[in-house]
Amino acid sequence: MSEYQPGVCNIGRDEQRKRRALGAVSFLAAAAYVGFVVGTGRPAGLLLGSFPLLxxxxxxxxxxRMGFCAGFGALARYDLSGSGGDSGSVGDEEAVKQDRIRAFQVVAVSAAAAVVATMAVYGVGAAL
Incomplete structure (x- = not known):
């Protein structure tokens, strides 16, 4: 997308690429952390420490995937410059409200997925 859409799209290709890379690095760090805890025979409770990385x-x-940055949404900003659009601040109150709702949804979905993944890691690791 190259056009800001309240509550739908507030980042372009370049910003999406940055988030994809950050996600990949975080997942790799989680895998390394879990590997270290399991590989060195540390207590299974330490596997819960994988939550922030997940x-x-x-x-x-x-x-x-959503083309929406929670941080930008919370701060009433957008950056579509990497997709041929522009970047700036959101001035319309209704658009800011829609963006903040979407930002909350992004955080909630991510947190729920991380809780499920952490519990799975803990369950498998504790069984080893």
Missing amino acids: FGGFMGVVQD
Whole structure:
């Protein structure tokens, strides 16, 4: 997309690429952390520490897939410059409201996915 749409799209290709990369790095860090905990025989409870890394991974992936940055939404900003659009601040109150609702949804979906993934990691790791 190259045009800002309240509550739908507030980032372009370049910003989506950044979030995809951040998500991938976060997932790799989570895998390394889990590998370390399991590989060194640490207590299974430490596997719960994978949550922040998994949350970061899901935030990156969800924002990439939705074309919507939660941070920009919360701050009433957009950046579509990498897709031939422009960047700036959102001035319309209704648009800001729609963006903040979408930002909350992005965070909620990412957090829920991270909780499920963390519980799966803990369940498998505790069984080892």
